[in-house]
Amino acid sequence: MSDLPKAYEPQAVEAKWYAAWIEGKCFEADPSSEKPAYSIVIPPPNVTGILHLGHVLNNTIQDVLARRARQKGMEVLWLPGTDHAGIATQAKVERELRENEKLTRRDLGRDEFLKRVWAFKDKHGDIIINQLKRLGCSCDWSRERFTMDAEYTKWVSHVFVELFKEGLIYRGKRIVNWCPVSLTALSDEEVVMTPQRSKLYFMKYEFTDAPGEFLEISTTRPETLMGDVAVAVNPKDPRHAKNIGRMVYRPFPHTPIPVIADDHVDIEFGTGALKITPAHDKSDFEIGLRHGLEIIDVLTPDGHVNCPEVPELHGLDRFVARKKAAAMLEERGLLLKVEEYENNVGFSERAHVPIEPRISMQWFLKYPCVKEAADAVATGEIQFRPERWAKTYAHWMENLQDWCISRQLWWGHQIPVWYRKDKLDDLKNAESLDTSHLSHGDLFVGVEPPADADNWVRDEDVMDTWFSSWLWPFATMTNVGEKSATLKKFHPTTDLVTGPDIIFFWVARMIMAGFRFEGELPFKNVYFTSIIRDLQGRKMSKSLGNSPDPIDLMEKYGADGLRFGLMRIAPVGSDVRFDESSVEEGRNFANKLYNACRFRQMADEIEAPTAEVGDDEVIGMANCFHVDILAKLDQLAVDLERIYGEYRFGEIAQRLYDFLWGEFCDKFLEAVKGDLRESATPEARAVTLSVFDTVMSRFLQLLHPYMPHVTEELSLRMGYLEEGEFLMQEPLPDEPVLAGLAAEEIAAEQSKAAAIYETAGRVRNLKAEYHVGSRRDVKLVVKGAVEWLSEQQQVLALLSGAGEIVLDAAYDAPKGTPVSLTPVGEIYLPLEGLIDVEAEKIRLSREIARIEQEVVRCETKLGNESFVARAPAAVVEQEKARIVEWQGKLVQLREMLAGLG
RNA sequence: GCGCGCUUAGCUCAGUGGUAGAGCACAUCCUUCACACGGAUGGGGUCGCAGGUUCGAACCCUGCAGCGCGCACCA
Numbered sequence: 001m002s003d004l005p006k007a008y009e010p011q012a013v014e015a016k017w018y019a020a021w022i023e024g025k026c027f028e029a030d031p032s033s034e035k036p037a038y039s040i041v042i043p044p045p046n047v048t049g050i051l052h053l054g055h056v057l058n059n060t061i062q063d064v065l066a067r068r069a070r071q072k073g074m075e076v077l078w079l080p081g082t083d084h085a086g087i088a089t090q091a092k093v094e095r096e097l098r099e100n101e102k103l104t105r106r107d108l109g110r111d112e113f114l115k116r117v118w119a120f121k122d123k124h125g126d127i128i129i130n131q132l133k134r135l136g137c138s139c140d141w142s143r144e145r146f147t148m149d150a151e152y153t154k155w156v157s158h159v160f161v162e163l164f165k166e167g168l169i170y171r172g173k174r175i176v177n178w179c180p181v182s183l184t185a186l187s188d189e190e191v192v193m194t195p196q197r198s199k200l201y202f203m204k205y206e207f208t209d210a211p212g213e214f215l216e217i218s219t220t221r222p223e224t225l226m227g228d229v230a231v232a233v234n235p236k237d238p239r240h241a242k243n244i245g246r247m248v249y250r251p252f253p254h255t256p257i258p259v260i261a262d263d264h265v266d267i268e269f270g271t272g273a274l275k276i277t278p279a280h281d282k283s284d285f286e287i288g289l290r291h292g293l294e295i296i297d298v299l300t301p302d303g304h305v306n307c308p309e310v311p312e313l314h315g316l317d318r319f320v321a322r323k324k325a326a327a328m329l330e331e332r333g334l335l336l337k338v339e340e341y342e343n344n345v346g347f348s349e350r351a352h353v354p355i356e357p358r359i360s361m362q363w364f365l366k367y368p369c370v371k372e373a374a375d376a377v378a379t380g381e382i383q384f385r386p387e388r389w390a391k392t393y394a395h396w397m398e399n400l401q402d403w404c405i406s407r408q409l410w411w412g413h414q415i416p417v418w419y420r421k422d423k424l425d426d427l428k429n430a431e432s433l434d435t436s437h438l439s440h441g442d443l444f445v446g447v448e449p450p451a452d453a454d455n456w457v458r459d460e461d462v463m464d465t466w467f468s469s470w471l472w473p474f475a476t477m478t479n480v481g482e483k484s485a486t487l488k489k490f491h492p493t494t495d496l497v498t499g500p501d502i503i504f505f506w507v508a509r510m511i512m513a514g515f516r517f518e519g520e521l522p523f524k525n526v527y528f529t530s531i532i533r534d535l536q537g538r539k540m541s542k543s544l545g546n547s548p549d550p551i552d553l554m555e556k557y558g559a560d561g562l563r564f565g566l567m568r569i570a571p572v573g574s575d576v577r578f579d580e581s582s583v584e585e586g587r588n589f590a591n592k593l594y595n596a597c598r599f600r601q602m603a604d605e606i607e608a609p610t611a612e613v614g615d616d617e618v619i620g621m622a623n624c625f626h627v628d629i630l631a632k633l634d635q636l637a638v639d640l641e642r643i644y645g646e647y648r649f650g651e652i653a654q655r656l657y658d659f660l661w662g663e664f665c666d667k668f669l670e671a672v673k674g675d676l677r678e679s680a681t682p683e684a685r686a687v688t689l690s691v692f693d694t695v696m697s698r699f700l701q702l703l704h705p706y707m708p709h710v711t712e713e714l715s716l717r718m719g720y721l722e723e724g725e726f727l728m729q730e731p732l733p734d735e736p737v738l739a740g741l742a743a744e745e746i747a748a749e750q751s752k753a754a755a756i757y758e759t760a761g762r763v764r765n766l767k768a769e770y771h772v773g774s775r776r777d778v779k780l781v782v783k784g785a786v787e788w789l790s791e792q793q794q795v796l797a798l799l800s801g802a803g804e805i806v807l808d809a810a811y812d813a814p815k816g817t818p819v820s821l822t823p824v825g826e827i828y829l830p831l832e833g834l835i836d837v838e839a840e841k842i843r844l845s846r847e848i849a850r851i852e853q854e855v856v857r858c859e860t861k862l863g864n865e866s867f868v869a870r871a872p873a874a875v876v877e878q879e880k881a882r883i884v885e886w887q888g889k890l891v892q893l894r895e896m897l898a899g900l901g
Numbered sequence: 902g903c904g905c906g907c908u909u910a911g912c913u914c915a916g917u918g919g920u921a922g923a924g925c926a927c928a929u930c931c932u933u934c935a936c937a938c939g940g941a942u943g944g945g946g947u948c949g950c951a952g953g954u955u956c957g958a959a960c961c962c963u964g965c966a967g968c969g970c971g972c973a974c975c976a
Contacts, residue, residue, distance in 0.1 A: 007938060193973090200976085219976060266975055274976050283974040343975080388905065392971065395904075399972085500971090535913080537969080557938095568924085569913070575906095575969085577913060581925060588938040599935030654915075654923080669935080768942040774931045801933090801941085 008594035010558025010587075014709040018133060026728055027138045029077035031485035038069035039077040039490035041473050041523075042139065043498045043506070046085035047146065048092060048124040051131035053532045053540060053578060054499065056550045057570055060563045061529060061649060062497045063137050067705035068644060069494075070138075071732045077490045078138060079476050081145035082125060086465040087182055087350045090411040093117045110410050110460075117411045131551060136559050136708050138728070143486075145476040147468040148413070155475040156468045157416040157447040159517065164417075164445050168366045169405070175285040176404050178358035180303030180318075181351035184408040185362050187464060188401055189504050191346040191355050200341035201326055202270070203334050205231065205248035208256045215248050215259065216336065218270035220343060221280070222329060223321035225250060226307045227298040228257055230276040232287055235261035237272050251334050253309040262287050282357050295359060303356055318356070363406035363415060363461070369515035370400060376511060376521050383525045385647050389500055396504050405464045412462030418444040419457050447480075470509035473522035487518075496523040499531060527647050530576040537577060553583050560707035561587030567706055568653035589657055590710045593703070596665055597714050600692050603676040603685075610689065611682035618690045619740060621683060625795070626691040627738070628753035629668040631746050632659065633695050634736040640702060656703050664695065667757050671795050693720070694737055701732060755823035756792050760799035762820040766829050767801065770818060777803035778829060783811045785825035796824070848890060 021027060029039075040062050045055060066078040090105075093116055097103050105113040125146075132139065145152060163169045176185040201222050204214035217231060228250050233240035240259070247256040264287055265274045278288030279297040288295060298307045305313045305321045312328060313321045329335040346355045374397040376382045377390050384390045406415060419427045423442045444450045449458070468475075473493055478484035492514070498507060507526060514522030532540055540547035553562045565586030570576055622630070636659050643652050674680060675688035697720040704711040704727055714720075715727040738746055763780065767773045780802045782789065789796070790807065797805045811828065813819065818829045 006936065008936095217976085221976085264974070269975055281974085281976080283976085286974080344973095386906095391905070395972070503971095531970095561938095579913065579925085582913080584938075585924070588936095591938045592936065595936035595939085597935085602935065651915080658923085665936085666940085670940095673935095764941060765943090768930080771930085773929090773941060774933090776933065 006595070006598075008558075008591045008710065010560060010590065010709065011555070013713045014134075014136065014554075014559050017709045017712045018136060020712075021138070021726065021728065022141070024726060026726055027078070027140050028142055029140050029486075029490070030075060031489040033075035033489075035073060035075040037077070037489050037494075038066070038072075038074035039079070039493040040066060040495050040497065041476060041493055042078065042080045043496075043502075044081045044083040044145075044147065044469070044472065045128050045132075046088055047082035047121050047128075048085070048089050049128050051128055051135075051550050052547055053550055053566070054529075055128075055132075056135060056562060057532060057566050057576075058497055058499065058529050059132055059135060059137050060567055061527065061570075062495075063135070063563075063708070064567070064649065064705040065495055065497070066138050067708060067728060070728060071701065071704070071730070073731050075489070076138075077140055077143075077486070079143050079145070079490075080129070080132070080137070080139035080141060081472075081476060082128065082147070083465065083469060084121075084146065084148045084412065086407060086409050086412040086462065087184070089117060089121070090409050091182065091350065093120050093411075096120070105410060113410055134551065134554060134559060135563065138708075143476070147465070147472075151479050152468065152471075152475050153413055154447060154480050155471050156413040156463065158480045159471060159513070160416050160463070160467075161445055161447055162517075163365060163368065166368070168368055169363060170366075171361065171363050173359055173361050174364070174404075175282045175357050176360055176362050177346060177348075177355045178301070178360065179348040179351050179353070180301065180356050181348065181353050182409070183301055185358075185360060185404050185406060186348060186355065187404050187466070190349045192349050193344045194347045195342055196345045198341055198343055198345070199326075200270075200339045201329070202336040202339070203251075203329050204336055205250065205334075207243075208247040208249060215243060215273055216271040217273045217275050219275055220341065221277075221322065222325040223305060223313065223316075223318055224277045224280045224298060225275060225325065226252060226305075226310055226313070227277040227279045227296040228275045229278060229288065229293045229296060230258050230260045230291065232260050232262045232265050232274045232276050233272055234263065234265040234267045236263075237265070237267045239272060251329060251332055253307075260287075260291050262290065279359050280357055285357075285359070297359060299356060299358070301358075362404050363463075364402040365405050365467075366402050367400050367509075367512055369512045370397060372515040373397065373508065373511040376515075382511065382521055382523065385525065385527050389503060389526075389528050392500075393503060393508055396508060403464070405467045406459075406461040407464055408460075409462050412465065413468055415459040415461050415463060416445060416447060417459040418446075418450055418453075419459070420444075421455055421457055424457055466505050466509060469506055470513045471517070473510060473514060474518050491518065492521050493523040494525065496526045497529060498526070500528040501531065503528070525647075530570050532578050533575050535577050535579055537575075540578075548578075548580065553580070557583045557587035558590060558709070560590050560710050564589055564653060564706050567649050568657065570650050589661070590707060592661055592665060593707075593710060594714065596660070596669065597696065597718055599669065600689070600696070600718065603689065606676070606678055611686040615690070618687055618694075619738070621687045622691060622749075623687075624749040624752040624756070624792070625668055625671040626687065627741070627746055627749035629664060629695055630691060630737045631750055632663050633698055634738055637698070637702060637732075637736070653706060656699075656706065660699060660703075664699070667753075668695075670799055671753075671756070674794055674798055693718070696720075698733070698737070701727060701730060704728060752788060752792070755786075756796055756799065759822040759824050759827065760796060762822050763796075763800035763802065763827060763829070766818055766820045766827075770829065770831060772831075773801075776801045779804045779806065781806045781808050781811045781813070781828040781830065782824065783808060783813075783826045783828065785809070786823075789824045848894065852890065 042062065043058065045051075062078060066076050069076045093113075094105055097105065097108070097113075097116065108116065129141075129144070133141075147156075160169060177188065177191045178184075179186055198220055200218050200220055202216060202218045203222070204216050207213045207215065215231060219225070231248055233243060235241075235244070243259045244261045246259050248259060249255065250257050259273075260276070264283060265272065276284045276287055276293065278285045278293055278295045280299065285295075287293070298305060299318060300306045303318045305316050305318065308314050313324055316324060326335060326338065347353065348355050374394060377384060377393050384393065420442045427442060444456060450456050473496075474487060474491055477491055478487040496507070496510075510522045514520060534540060534546040536546075538546060550562060557565070562583050563586065565583035566578075568586070569578075569582045619627075636655060639655060640652055643655070672688045672692075675684040696718065697715065700711040700715050700720065708728060712727045716723065716725075721727060721730070764773065767775065767778060772778055778801070780797075780800070782805060785807045793805050793807070797803070813828050814830065818831065820827050820829075
């Protein structure tokens with residue numbers, strides 16, 4: 001091993017092990033297993049997407065959970081797959097078509113276009129899957145699913161049909177969020193409210209019964225005023241009481257419209273008069289319904305004015321028309337003023353343009369099993385982490401709006417509804433459709449097409465992508481009408497790991513679907529990950545170019561480095577600011593681990609005898625450093641078990657890091673280095689090697705979920721496992737390493753080790769103070785040494801960098817010899833006349849002053865009767881002990897100062 | 902407008918009542934036979950502000966401020 005490179009090179013190792021795990025079928029779940037089940041379904045990434053850091057965090061957490069569960073003896077299913085991502089995928093293909101062939105999807109026709117999308121999916125669909133594999137994800141790839149698989153599509157249709165029969169799905173003309181670019185309706189969740197700097201136009205409409213008298217109105221959208229059918233005022237508004245029931249002239253087309261009264265109008269806002277455009281505003285639409293007003297649509301689907309009566313505006317883009325309309329008002333002397341104004345405008349989540357509220361015929365769903373779904377989270381049957389998201393969920397569940405599930409797209413699950421050809425026009429124009437039409441035979445709703453298909457025409461729309469995603473936990477496990485062995489074993493799933501940004505889109509809807517179609521919750525725990533931002537706190541996005549490519553990071557630092565680095569900084573509650581240096585630290589950690597093992601291998605190559613020491617004998621021969629590290633390992637295992645239960649992934653990473661680096665390498669390895677030299681006794685060598693192996697083999701196991709590749713590699717290299725065995729399949733041992741040793745004995749040994757470590761630190765800092773920190777030949781004299789110090793004298797010399805340590809109870813220190821009070825005695829550092837006496841005097845005086853202050857502080861505290869009476873006894877004792885300690889030190893320091901003259 | 906978070910060292914963040922912590926960055930030293938992707942030492946914080954509870958508050962309570970995020974029919 002010593003001929004290997006000094007630094008760990010992860011790339012080849014990681015590829016090798018991933019292939020080996022696949023070859024060994026390590027990820028495949030067995031539904032017939034006797035072991036308890038543990039399951040996760042992956043949040044399916046977009047099939048044509050590419051991996052970003054959010055995916056890395058999310059999937060690393062899932063992999064950690066899955067791998068840990070396997071170690072805990074569970075039968076694990078991590079079910080992977082991809083989502084067809086209707087709008088996103090269709091838009092990509094349309095763009096490619098436009099750029100390469102100057103064609104639109106309509107030029108190709110539906111069938112041909114869909115062929116193109118499938119081809120695109122086949123070409124790009126594996127990219128993100130392969131990226132997940134590169135990351136080391138232990139998904140059961142034999143069960144990979146896609147939301148448009150034939151069987152999955154059946155589920156989607158089946159669910160539609162069932163909910164339609166139940167009367168929860170209906171069709172109707174409503175105001176929907178219309179995207180003028182994608183040319184489809186969107187759900188409320190797909191609209192992002194964005195503050196905009198816009199203009200508020202104040203205009204006046206003339207009363208028909210009083211020429212020269214005007215009603216003042218403000219609006220942000222003058223381009224829609226051709227669709228005005230009324231002006232509304234609040235009935236409680238005294239300013240307008242006299243106006244209710246009168247008529248005013250809409251400027252263009254010049255037509256009288258009524259002034260009506262409606263509670264919705266805010267008296268405080270502007271002039272208290274609101275123009276009503278039912279076709280282009282949701283609340284206007286509702287007011288229109290209440291008052292039986294006409295609906296005049298003056299915009300085309302792609303956001304252009306459609307109003308031949310006003311030729312100046314007809315055909316203009318909506319934003320061009322806005323300026324033009326304002327100019328026209330001004331020409332007519334009807335524009336009073338224009339103010340700068342900030343308001344919230346809904347933007348299309350995908351197309352990034354303002355959505356248009358638009359009347360159109362769409363399919364809607366009234367959510368099923370709302371109460372069960374709300375209760376499941378409220379009662380804690382489904383546990384949210386962090387818990388506060390439960391409140392967000394509850395709020396949404398209490399204010400559910402019907403879900404617009406139809407999309408005017410081609411890529412997706414086509415609505416399983418057929419219309420009779422001869423009734424097509426009637427049906428398409430009908431205001432609404434309900435289940436009664438089913439029996440009339442004009443409408444056919446079914447998973448399979450009607451038998452006499454030639455007489456029917458299928459609804460052209462497809463369903464919202466989330467209408468398939470919400471079935472993911474069970475539709476990936478079983479076919480319609482079956483209860484597969486997989487479903488029986490693994491549903492409900494154990495943990496769901498996802499981002500809080502899709503709590504409404506996905507999480508809430510899955511819970512409802514789970515209750516409705518499987519009669520049970522879909523998962524028991526939901527862990528919401530942090531949102532990853534850049535160092536400026538901005539979201540990662542392609543357009544900002546602030547999103548590092550995880551593949552590049554893995555090339556540079558290894559998948560294990562990326563995983564560990566990201567997990568270590570991922571906080572439980574809030575967002576995380578990403579910096580590449582954290583990944584670098586992950587890489588460094590893997591390297592540290594690798595080198596610790598390399599050190600062990602090199603020790604084997606030294607030609608020095610090793611005694612045969614049986615496992616049982618090791619503990620008996622162990623010194624305090626051995627016992628100490630073994631005890632810390634046991635403690636680590638116990639702590640990790642608890643922290644896993646709390647899903648505190650960052651803390652787990654931190655504990656692993658601190659143990660390996662701080663305890664194992666910095667302390668333990670340094671303390672036992674002497675045991676591995678040729679000069680050491682065979683027994684000491686044997687015991688130390690044995691302890692090393694015990695700790696390292698168990699530590700590799702504990703670290704494995706976070707850094708699967710390097711731990712697997714080292715377990716084999718170090719001989720902890722045979723060729724053909726996998727660390728990922730090794731169950732975690734239940735027994736502590738030190739099970740056979742009494743707690744008091746462990747504590748006694750640990751306190752010795754702690755004393756030596758602390759003493760070494762004090763000596764090093766004493767050396768540094770006198771600028772001999774790098775010298776390893778200094779002589780130390782210990783006065784008043786604890787009786788056991790002679791046993792560990794060599795180790796202390798090694799750790800503190802001393803050439804010689806002399807125990808001398810009667811040592812008479814030369815004047816000004818630096819001294820440190822340590823847990824093992826007074827340690828002097830004779831400087832052989834090299835010190836600057838004056839500087840030393842100043843240093844001592846400062847130290848004395850500082851300690852005196854400490855003593856005063858403690859005494860004041862102890863003089864406080866309330867403190868003594870109310871504080872726990874242990875705390876009071878601690879304070880007292882502290883004073884004794886400080887005073888002892890003061891005596892020493894004053895003597896030293898006096899000694900200097 | 903309502904709700905939820907956050908505010909601790911230059912940066913990123915731990916720390917849920919008992920003497921303020923880590924990593925990075927910084928400074929000095931060390932190319933000592935696991936590791937410079939390393940080792941040693943050190944400087945650096947009135948824990949956002951103001952009150953309150955308590956013997957004792959970064960931590961609990963109440964206000965306030967700043968930042969961020971949700972939700973909402975302000976034209």
